[in-house]
Amino acid sequence: MKNKAQVVIIGGGVIGCAIAYELAKRKVKDIVLLEKNSLASGATGRCGAGVRQQWGTEMNLKLSIGSVKRFEILQEELEYPYDLEFEQTGYFMPAYTEKQVEQFKINIALQRQFGLDVQWVQPDEARSIVPIINTHGLLAATFHQKDGHLNPFHVNFAYARAAQRLGVDIHCHTKVLGISTEKDSIKKVSTDKGDIACEIVVNAAGGWSQSIGEMVGINIPTYSERHQILITEPYEPLFKPMVMSFYHNFYTQQEPNGAIIMGIGDPNEMKGYNMEHSLAFAKKCSSLVTRVLPPLKNARMIRQWSGLYNMSPDKTPIIGEASTLNGFYMACGFSGHGFMIAPMTSVLIAQMITKEELDIPEVKTKLDLDRFERGELFIEPSVV
Amino acid sequence: MKDNPEKIIVCRCADVTLKEIEDLLNQGIVDMDDIKRLSRAGMGQCQGKTCRNLIMGMVAGKMNITVDKVKESRYRPPAVAIPLDLLTEENFNEE
Ligand SMILES: Cc1cc2nc3c(=O)[nH]c(=O)nc-3n(C[C@H](O)[C@H](O)[C@H](O)COP(=O)(O)OP(=O)(O)OC[C@H]3O[C@@H](n4cnc5c(N)ncnc54)[C@H](O)[C@@H]3O)c2cc1C
Numbered sequence: 001m002k003n004k005a006q007v008v009i010i011g012g013g014v015i016g017c018a019i020a021y022e023l024a025k026r027k028v029k030d031i032v033l034l035e036k037n038s039l040a041s042g043a044t045g046r047c048g049a050g051v052r053q054q055w056g057t058e059m060n061l062k063l064s065i066g067s068v069k070r071f072e073i074l075q076e077e078l079e080y081p082y083d084l085e086f087e088q089t090g091y092f093m094p095a096y097t098e099k100q101v102e103q104f105k106i107n108i109a110l111q112r113q114f115g116l117d118v119q120w121v122q123p124d125e126a127r128s129i130v131p132i133i134n135t136h137g138l139l140a141a142t143f144h145q146k147d148g149h150l151n152p153f154h155v156n157f158a159y160a161r162a163a164q165r166l167g168v169d170i171h172c173h174t175k176v177l178g179i180s181t182e183k184d185s186i187k188k189v190s191t192d193k194g195d196i197a198c199e200i201v202v203n204a205a206g207g208w209s210q211s212i213g214e215m216v217g218i219n220i221p222t223y224s225e226r227h228q229i230l231i232t233e234p235y236e237p238l239f240k241p242m243v244m245s246f247y248h249n250f251y252t253q254q255e256p257n258g259a260i261i262m263g264i265g266d267p268n269e270m271k272g273y274n275m276e277h278s279l280a281f282a283k284k285c286s287s288l289v290t291r292v293l294p295p296l297k298n299a300r301m302i303r304q305w306s307g308l309y310n311m312s313p314d315k316t317p318i319i320g321e322a323s324t325l326n327g328f329y330m331a332c333g334f335s336g337h338g339f340m341i342a343p344m345t346s347v348l349i350a351q352m353i354t355k356e357e358l359d360i361p362e363v364k365t366k367l368d369l370d371r372f373e374r375g376e377l378f379i380e381p382s383v384v
Numbered sequence: 385m386k387d388n389p390e391k392i393i394v395c396r397c398a399d400v401t402l403k404e405i406e407d408l409l410n411q412g413i414v415d416m417d418d419i420k421r422l423s424r425a426g427m428g429q430c431q432g433k434t435c436r437n438l439i440m441g442m443v444a445g446k447m448n449i450t451v452d453k454v455k456e457s458r459y460r461p462p463a464v465a466i467p468l469d470l471l472t473e474e475n476f477n478e479e
Binding site for chain 1: 396398415417418421422424428429431445460462465466467468469471472473474
């Protein structure tokens with residue numbers, strides 16, 4: 001391992017690997033990426049890998065629309081030999097309360113301003129989009145065909161390999177143990193395999209981002225929360241879009257190989273690093289999903305697992321440089337939707353580090369860490 | 385075509401061929417988790433009951449170590465497929 005670098009990136013998930021690539025693409029030399037386990041072993045390799053552009057704020061619309069533009073050309077740009085399996089089969093978002101209907105109306109108006117062709121769906125039209133849906137209680141829904149999903153393993157590896165080709169050193173099974181600072185600058189990163197002198201560190205440690213903050217004495221108010229997910233055997237095509245119900249708090253989707261994945265948010269989940277799976281989840285999830293999509297009762301679960309959401313107090317990521325420590329960049333707190341905005345997040349962090357003009361300049365003042373201290377929480381109406 | 389690695393299936397659930405696994409090994413990918421994530425071998429209906437041992441043998445061969453030195457990927461529940469209907473709260477029975 002090198003003992004000196006220009007930039008050290010902590011975390012080999014999609015965020016860290018994408019940042020490594022975007023920096024190398026901008027001709028930054030001597031980049032080292034450190035991953036304590038293996039690539040995609042964190043949330044990225046455990047996630048639903050859904051990509052949605054139906055958001056309720058300008059910021060999230062810009063992040064997600066920009067990211068989809070990148071996803072569309074990524075395989076070619078990264079010269080990756082495998083298919084990234086980008087399928088734009090849409091997100092279908094049902095509303096079950098008047099309040100949700102009102103909110104979706106506001107969202108769709110904004111989304112259309114941003115050029116998204118989002119459809120307003122009446123209950124009697126729902127089955128033309130999701131043939132197996134039970135429309136009981138359904139008041140309306142929104143559907144956007146250009147939302148979709150990708151293979152998260154391949155996206156993670158595609159960025160990593162392209163970064164390596166451009167000279168980035170990636171060290172797996174290498175854990176960051178500490179970071180030394182002097183006044184307001186970084187001096188070195190210490191790992192279980194040795195030290196690396198450097199002045200720029202990127203915290204892309206996902207569910208462990210808060211512990212990286214502790215290493216430099218910066219209080220990052222993120223915390224981790226287990227989210228469970230299960231998958232069934234593969235079946236003939238039953239429904240194409242991701243079905244995401246804020247009311248029931250579930251999402252489900254049939255993958256290209258026919259398997260159906262589904263997950264729920266559990267309001268009783270405790271903060272922490274638990275990554276076990278529970279029968280209680282499998283029961284709750286099956287009950288909720290089969291109520292809305294009854295034919296899935298016959299589907300058989302073959303696998304369940306869990307991963308960590310890195311939550312921020314306003315469920316919106318922290319993207320930016322610390323105001324109290326030069327060269328300490330954070331890309332964390334993705335609160336369950338970091339995969340879909342990884343392409344733009346990585347571009348923005350790379351632009352910040354290379355002092356380029358930002359594609360979304362307001363990120364600097366709206367998604368910075370200090371917003372919590374200023375009491376300026378970022379309010380996104382469209383989060384689970 | 386005898387012993388054509390493109391025709392020999394290692395993982396029957398995900399249709400992964402011997403050639404695909406060999407290609408990964410030749411790229412230096414020898415971590416069982418990485419192989420699983422990149423090929424999907426072991427993530428299908430049978431959850432690796434056949435391919436896990438075959439691939440561990442290939443990794444051991446590539447690294448010149450014995451199979452017991454290869455770190456296995458994680459076993460995931462359930463051991464056999466369960467219909468979602470049996471799990472729903474109306475039908476779930478603790479017995
Ligand atoms: C069940 C589930 C479903 C999800 N579904 C979706 C979805 O549909 N769409 C979507 O956009 N997002 C989804 N997400 C969220 C998404 O997975 C994450 O936001 C995203 O993957 C975050 O990427 P990351 O690189 O920041 O984190 P990770 O992939 O967790 O990577 C962080 C890495 O840092 C490493 N690390 C931590 N500490 C250290 C250290 N001290 N030294 C070295 N390495 C370290 C970890 O080992 C890890 O590999 C889901 C998440 C879960 C759990």
